[in-house]
Amino acid sequence: MNSSIRTRYFWPAAVLLALALLAVGLVTVKSTAAQSATAVINTGALNVRSGPGTQFSIVDTVYQGQVVTMIARTTDNSWVFVRTPNVIDGWVNASYIIPSVPINTLPIIGAVTPTPTPPPTNTPAPGDTPIPVNPIYVTAVVNTGALNVRSGPAPTYTVLTAVYQGDILVMLGRNGDGSWIYISTPSNVVGWVNAKYVIPSYPIANLPIIGPVAPTPAPGTATPIPPTPPPTAVPSSAVVTTGSLNVRSGPGLSYSRVDGVDYGQYVTLMGRNLDTTWIKVGTPNGKQGWVNGKYIATTIDMNTLPVLTQTGTGIVVTGVLNVRSGPGPSYAALTSAPYGANMT
Known part of the structure; x- marks a missing residue:
């Protein structure tokens, strides 16, 4: 009799205990998953x-x-x-x-509490019309140690240059199956990269197909001519490829800051200094100024932009260089610059 009673109450209690342990396990798994996000x-x-x-x-x-x-x-x-x-x-x-x-x-957050800061209103001076900027570029980040940029969409084509992990590329087009992307590098070299080794900011399938592409060349044959960039590229624009870029009143770090542009924003190209190290641009805020040419990407050769100032930069490559009052050694030395000094 006592054995029957114990059996009768034992199994429901065991089932309840098992369900409780299972619930604790599920909560633990869910918590662990949330922490690993x-x-x-x-x-x-x-x-x-x-x-x-x-x-x-x-x-x-x-x-x-x-x-x-x-x-x-x-x-x-x-x-x-x-x-x-x-x-x-x-x-x-x-x-x-x-x-x-x-x-x-991840859970969806509905209403956003912070209120966006409205952009400053810029009243243009008489005769100064803000230059429109067309956001036409889409980018991709290199996701491997080193990636070859080739003259055509296959590993048999010539290597033009290389890009490295974290570099930002401007995507211009793709081949028929989307396995290769036609891009512009931070140094403005255009060519093809394997799509497996980049993280695109835009669906590759939506890029324009560039072609027809010449057949894959056999080893030892002439290098094919790179395909023509797609007509969607507007040569007067460039995209910012660094986190935040100062826009200055002149072509150098000594000039005052007049504006700033962020990664992924677009600027209008207006001209350059003598050695193309600084580029004059129009910003989305309607302002004009100079940016360091290393931190923007465009599909054109920036050396073709008009020269707007005769100043350039250089580095002293001798022990000590005299700076004279005129163009010749007969002029008085005003000062001197050591090896490695930057000169404007």
Whole structure:
């Protein structure tokens, strides 16, 4: 009798205990998964903003290789709400991170509390009409140590140059199956890269097909002529390829800052200095100024831009160089510059 009673109450209790342990296990698994939602920054410098868009203010900056904790996302997965190593919460563009879990598994944050800071209103001076900028470029980040840029869409074509992990490329087109992308490098070399080794900010399938492409050459044959860039490229524009770029009143670091442009923004090309180290541009705010040519990408040779100033830069390559009052050794020495000094 007692054995029957014990058996009768033992099994329900055992079932309840098993269900309780299973629930605890599921909560633990869910908690562990939530804690593992991290991402690695895959660009040189990435702004963390107060809201999901470039119009929101910058609250922090993270750099390539740093790890952030993913908390939530926008409905279209284009922006992710993260916590930075500085324990600052904000939004980052999802195109420039490598997530540890699919972004679409994160919870969606609906209404955004921060209010975007409206851009300043610039009243142009009489006769100064702001220059429109056409945002036509889409970019990709190199996701391997070193990547060859070739003259055609296959490994049998000639290597033109190489790009490296973290470099930002301007995507111009693709081959028929999207396995190779026609790009412009930060040094303005155009060519083809294998699509497997880049992280695009725009669907490769939506790029224009460049062709027809000449058949793959046999070893030892002449190098094919690179295909013509697509007609969508507007030669008067360039894209910013660094986190934040100062726009100055003249072609050099000694000039005052008149504006700033961020990564991915577009500027209008207006001219250059004598050695093409500085480029005069029009900004999205309607201002004009000079930027360092190393930090913008365009599909044209910037050496073809008009020279707007006769100043250039150079480096002293001798022990000591005299600076004289006139163009010849007979003139008085005003000062001297040591080896390696930068000269304007």
